[in-house]
Amino acid sequence: MCRERWRLPNMAALCESFTLCGLGPGSGVGLDGGLLALEPGPDRDHVLLTDRGRTATLFKVSDQKPLGCWSAKHGQIITCPVVCNSETHEYIAVHDDKVLRIWKNTDVNLDKAFKATLSADVYRIHSLPKGGPVVLFKGGGVRTLDVLLEAPQQEIENIISDEVIKWSEAFMEREQPVLIFATEKNGDSFVYVQKLKMNNLHKYKLEQQELSKALSFTAYIKNQIITLLCLSSNDCVYKFLIPLQQNMEEEEQILPxxxxxxxxxxxxxxxxxxxxxxxxxxxxxxxxxxxAGEESKECLTIWNTKFQTLQTSKELPLGTSGQIWCYEKKFFFTHGKVLTVVIYKCETSSLAAAVGKLKDSQAPDVSSFVDWNNLGDEELVISFQSQQSVALKPESGMTDASTTVFENELRQVMSKGQMPDFQATIGCVVTAIINRCKANPKYYPRNFLLQIVENQDLSYSLCPDLMVVALEKKDLHLLQICLQRFPDIPEEITYACLKAFLSISDAYLQRIDLNLESVICYLDIELNNKEVKTEIVENGFSTELEQDIWETKITKKLHVTGDSESCPVGPQKAALLNAILHSSYSETFLLPHLKNLPAQQAVLFLRYLYYLYVKCSEKITTTLPGTCPPTVNQIMDWLCLLLDAHFSVMVMLPEAKELLSKLHKFVRAQVRFYSELNKIEGSLQELQRLNHQKDPHTYSVEVLELI
Structure with missing residues (x-):
C-alpha cells in the first residue's frame, strides 16, 4: 500500500535536453546493450565515452561534437572504461582484461601507445584528483598506477575468492586515496573499504531484506564517514554508514x-x-x-529524500539501457539509439523555502530530523565499541583529565555516525555541555564546541542554548558558524547576534579569528590599495551622477573613482554581518526586533548594506566575488527591512539624511538604466517580429536608429 506524501513546491527540475551523439550497434536500449562507461574528461565540459567494443571517444558537451576518437585493433576488446589522468591529462585503458594502454591527446594510433601486460585481470581504473589513478583488479587487489608501472608483472593478491565485484568508487579523504567496492556471493552483498596509504582493508556484510537483491550502488564521503546507498529490487533505496576510523580489526562486520x-x-x-x-x-x-492497469513507462525521476517526495519526472518512450551518469549538473543516458543529455537544477531542501527567507543555496542545512520522543532530558549515556559508557550530567563535577577523556571518546563516536538518532545524540551532548557551562562559568570548551558545529549537521532546535551561551561569552567565531549552518535560528537570536556584532569595535575584532572567505575577495583591494583608480561601470551608476546624465550620448563611458564609496566596517565585522544576511528569517517575526536596534547601529548597518548594493551593481553579473558572499536579493531584503523598521528615525538623523539621498539617487539611476534596457529589448523584439514577416529570399540592408 502506498504512503501518502506531503507535497512541497518542487525543489528540483529537469530543464533543456539535447542529443550528444548517435550510438553504434549494441549500444542502444535494453539491459544487454548500453555503454561500458562515461567518465569525466580533462576539462569540465568534456566527457569520455567508452562503448562495449573497441572505441573510446572524447566529447565536448556544449558543442556536441567529438574532439578525439581512439580504437583498439581488430580482435581486441576494451574491457575497462577509459579514464583521464587528472594530473597528466593522459588517457588510460585496458583491453583484453590485462593489457594496459596509456596515451596522450596528440596520439592517433592506439596500437602504438604505451603498453604493459599485467599479471591479473583488471576490473576498473579510478582517476582521483591530486591522487592519481587507482587500479582495482577482479580479485580485489588494489594498486596505484605508479606502483603498478614500476613492475607490471608483480603478483596481485586474490582477496575476494569466489565473490564477484559489482561496483566500485574511489575518493580522496584528507589527502589519502580511499577505494570502496561491492561484491556479491550467493545473493549476499559485501563491501570492502581500502585505505591505500595505510594498506588498511575492512570487509563488511550488508544487512538485506529477504527476497530482495541489490541492483545498483553509489556512495559519497564526508567527515571520515562513507555513506553507501543501495537501490534494491524491492523498490527501495537503503543507506549504510561506514566509518573510516576503526579502532579494532574485525574479520567481518554487518552493516545495519x-x-x-x-x-x-x-x-x-x-x-x-x-x-x-x-x-x-x-x-x-x-x-x-x-x-495498476496501465503499461509501464520508462522515465527519469528526481526524488527528495528528506521530504520523501517525487519532485519531477520525464518519460523516455524510446527506451533506455538502464544506465545513468551525472556530471556538472547534467544527466547522461541512452535514449533509443542516441546518447541524451538533460540539464537539471536542485534547490536547497528546507521549510525556509516555503516560509520566510531561504538561506543561500551554498550553505549547508540539516540533513534530517529525528524522533524527539526517543530523547532523554536529564542525562545522555553513550555506549562505545569498547563497552564503556560515558554519562554526562549538568551537575557532574568532571576534572580536566576526565573532560579530555570524554572529548576524545566523543570524537571517536562522531567519526562513526552509526547509532540511531545520531544527530539527536550529538545535540543532547552539546546541550549537556552547555548546561555545565551555565553551572560552572569557568568551564567553556570553545574549541571542542566549534569542532562539533563545524563537522556535524546540527540545528538550533537540537541545542537551543548554544548560541545564547556563545553570546554571553562573546564567542564570535562560533556564532558566525552557527549562523551559516543552522537553518532554524529564531529571529530573536538573529537580532541579538546583529546587535552584538554592530556594537563591538573593529579594534577588538582584529584580535579575533574569524572566517573571512565571504568578504576577502571584494574588500582586500580597497583595504590595501589607497591609490585612486578608474573603473568602467558596467551596470549601475555612481551616486554622484547628476539628473541630466541621460542627456549624454549612450556610447559615453561612465567612470567612478575607487574611493567614492569605501566599506564602513572592517573585514571581520563585514564577515559577521554577511553571516547575518545569510540566515533564514520571517519578516513578520524579525521586524519587531529590528525596531529596537539603536539608531547609530542601524545607520552603520544601513551604510554597509548600501556599500554592498553599490558593489553588486558594479558588474553585469550583480554577484559579489568570493566564497558564499551575500546575494543582491538578500541585500535588498535587509535594506527594505531596516528602512521599514527605522524610517522615521533615519529622516531625522543628520548623518542618515545624506546616506538616504545617495541611496535614492543610486536606485533612481538604476531604475532609469533598466528602463532604457527594456526599451531596447522592446525594439529588438519588434525588429525580430518584422523580419519574420518578410520574404526570407529577399536580401536587404537596413539601419535602425534608436532615439
Missing part, C-alpha cells in the same frame, strides 16, 4: 541498513535500474514507472 526512500507515489511504483546522488537531499532514479 536504514530506509532512505520508498520509490512509490500516488499508486505508482518505480522499478529502478540505476541511480545517482545529486546532493544530500536529492537522488535521480532511472527506471520503469508502473501503475
Amino acid at each position: 541498513r536504514s530506509l532512505l526512500l520508498n520509490l512509490s507515489v500516488s499508486g505508482s511504483v518505480l522499478k529502478g535500474t540505476s541511480f545517482v546522488v545529486l546532493d544530500k537531499d536529492h537522488i535521480a532514479v532511472l527506471g520503469s514507472l508502473a501503475t
Whole structure:
C-alpha cells in the first residue's frame, strides 16, 4: 500500500535536453546493450565515452561534437572504461582484461601507445584528483598506477575468492586515496573499504531484506564517514554508514541498513535500474514507472529524500539501457539509439523555502530530523565499541583529565555516525555541555564546541542554548558558524547576534579569528590599495551622477573613482554581518526586533548594506566575488527591512539624511538604466517580429536608429 506524501513546491527540475551523439550497434536500449562507461574528461565540459567494443571517444558537451576518437585493433576488446589522468591529462585503458594502454591527446594510433601486460585481470581504473589513478583488479587487489608501472608483472593478491565485484568508487579523504567496492556471493552483498596509504582493508556484510537483491550502488564521503546507498529490487533505496576510523580489526562486520526512500507515489511504483546522488537531499532514479492497469513507462525521476517526495519526472518512450551518469549538473543516458543529455537544477531542501527567507543555496542545512520522543532530558549515556559508557550530567563535577577523556571518546563516536538518532545524540551532548557551562562559568570548551558545529549537521532546535551561551561569552567565531549552518535560528537570536556584532569595535575584532572567505575577495583591494583608480561601470551608476546624465550620448563611458564609496566596517565585522544576511528569517517575526536596534547601529548597518548594493551593481553579473558572499536579493531584503523598521528615525538623523539621498539617487539611476534596457529589448523584439514577416529570399540592408 502506498504512503501518502506531503507535497512541497518542487525543489528540483529537469530543464533543456539535447542529443550528444548517435550510438553504434549494441549500444542502444535494453539491459544487454548500453555503454561500458562515461567518465569525466580533462576539462569540465568534456566527457569520455567508452562503448562495449573497441572505441573510446572524447566529447565536448556544449558543442556536441567529438574532439578525439581512439580504437583498439581488430580482435581486441576494451574491457575497462577509459579514464583521464587528472594530473597528466593522459588517457588510460585496458583491453583484453590485462593489457594496459596509456596515451596522450596528440596520439592517433592506439596500437602504438604505451603498453604493459599485467599479471591479473583488471576490473576498473579510478582517476582521483591530486591522487592519481587507482587500479582495482577482479580479485580485489588494489594498486596505484605508479606502483603498478614500476613492475607490471608483480603478483596481485586474490582477496575476494569466489565473490564477484559489482561496483566500485574511489575518493580522496584528507589527502589519502580511499577505494570502496561491492561484491556479491550467493545473493549476499559485501563491501570492502581500502585505505591505500595505510594498506588498511575492512570487509563488511550488508544487512538485506529477504527476497530482495541489490541492483545498483553509489556512495559519497564526508567527515571520515562513507555513506553507501543501495537501490534494491524491492523498490527501495537503503543507506549504510561506514566509518573510516576503526579502532579494532574485525574479520567481518554487518552493516545495519536504514530506509532512505520508498520509490512509490500516488499508486505508482518505480522499478529502478540505476541511480545517482545529486546532493544530500536529492537522488535521480532511472527506471520503469508502473501503475495498476496501465503499461509501464520508462522515465527519469528526481526524488527528495528528506521530504520523501517525487519532485519531477520525464518519460523516455524510446527506451533506455538502464544506465545513468551525472556530471556538472547534467544527466547522461541512452535514449533509443542516441546518447541524451538533460540539464537539471536542485534547490536547497528546507521549510525556509516555503516560509520566510531561504538561506543561500551554498550553505549547508540539516540533513534530517529525528524522533524527539526517543530523547532523554536529564542525562545522555553513550555506549562505545569498547563497552564503556560515558554519562554526562549538568551537575557532574568532571576534572580536566576526565573532560579530555570524554572529548576524545566523543570524537571517536562522531567519526562513526552509526547509532540511531545520531544527530539527536550529538545535540543532547552539546546541550549537556552547555548546561555545565551555565553551572560552572569557568568551564567553556570553545574549541571542542566549534569542532562539533563545524563537522556535524546540527540545528538550533537540537541545542537551543548554544548560541545564547556563545553570546554571553562573546564567542564570535562560533556564532558566525552557527549562523551559516543552522537553518532554524529564531529571529530573536538573529537580532541579538546583529546587535552584538554592530556594537563591538573593529579594534577588538582584529584580535579575533574569524572566517573571512565571504568578504576577502571584494574588500582586500580597497583595504590595501589607497591609490585612486578608474573603473568602467558596467551596470549601475555612481551616486554622484547628476539628473541630466541621460542627456549624454549612450556610447559615453561612465567612470567612478575607487574611493567614492569605501566599506564602513572592517573585514571581520563585514564577515559577521554577511553571516547575518545569510540566515533564514520571517519578516513578520524579525521586524519587531529590528525596531529596537539603536539608531547609530542601524545607520552603520544601513551604510554597509548600501556599500554592498553599490558593489553588486558594479558588474553585469550583480554577484559579489568570493566564497558564499551575500546575494543582491538578500541585500535588498535587509535594506527594505531596516528602512521599514527605522524610517522615521533615519529622516531625522543628520548623518542618515545624506546616506538616504545617495541611496535614492543610486536606485533612481538604476531604475532609469533598466528602463532604457527594456526599451531596447522592446525594439529588438519588434525588429525580430518584422523580419519574420518578410520574404526570407529577399536580401536587404537596413539601419535602425534608436532615439
